[in-house]
Amino acid sequence: MPRTGRRVIRSPALSISRASPASIHHQASLDLFVQFDKSTGGCGAHSLAEVYSTLTRMPGKPRISGEQAMLFVGNIRERFSIIALSGDEYADALEVSSARGIVGGGIYDALLAQCAIKAQAETIYSWNGRHYGLCGPEVTRRLSTP
Numbered sequence: 129m130p131r132t133g134r135r136v137i138r139s140p141a142l143s144i145s146r147a148s149p150a151s152i153h154h155q156a157s158l159d160l161f162v163q164f165d166k167s168t169g170g171c172g173a174h175s176l177a178e179v180y181s182t183l184t185r186m187p188g189k190p191r192i193s194g195e196q197a198m199l200f201v202g203n204i205r206e207r208f209s210i211i212a213l214s215g216d217e218y219a220d221a222l223e224v225s226s227a228r229g230i231v232g233g234g235i236y237d238a239l240l241a242q243c244a245i246k247a248q249a250e251t252i253y254s255w256n257g258r259h260y261g262l263c264g265p266e267v268t269r270r271l272s273t274p
Contacts, residue, residue: 153255153274160253160274166209172243173212176201178236211243228262241267 163169183197213221221242222235230238237259244252245266252270254260260267 156274157255161207165207169208170211170243170247170249171204171208172240173210174236174239176204176210179204209247211247213239213242213246217242217246225262228264230262234259234262238263244270 180194180197180201183192183200184194186192218239221239225235225238228238237254237256241252241260241263243249249270251272252260252267253272253274255273257268257271257273260271
């Protein structure tokens with residue numbers, strides 16, 4: 129079980145901002161990214177796919193290739209512990225999310241929230257805090273904007 133005090137980074141928002149110098153959140157995301165290592169930082173396993181998907185479909189020319197996106201995914205894996213839900217935890221998270229009215233892409237934030245709970249994270253960093261509003265007080269009390 130991951131140790132207490134781990135911070136879970138919502139990698140799609142923070143990693144995408146870190147990868148894009150044009151983002152208004154670039155510097156703050158980069159500054160936060162370098163503060164953590166595997167003993168203090170965590171990332172939801174499903175977030176790796178979100179980062180890959182977003183980076184390879186960002187607007188602009190030239191578009192980031194799969195190979196380039198994997199460099200960013202590799203950076204995340206080198207710096208953060210990857211927190212995965214078991215099959216049962218995943219299904220339970222979907223059930224609870226459905227009951228709370230979480231739909232669409234909000235499910236990815238709900239899954240990350242479950243990873244934070246599993247890792248006993250004290251903080252979830254996100255640029256999209258409102259996305260976690262339906263996840264309940266156990267999650268919203270952990271939210272922080274970089």
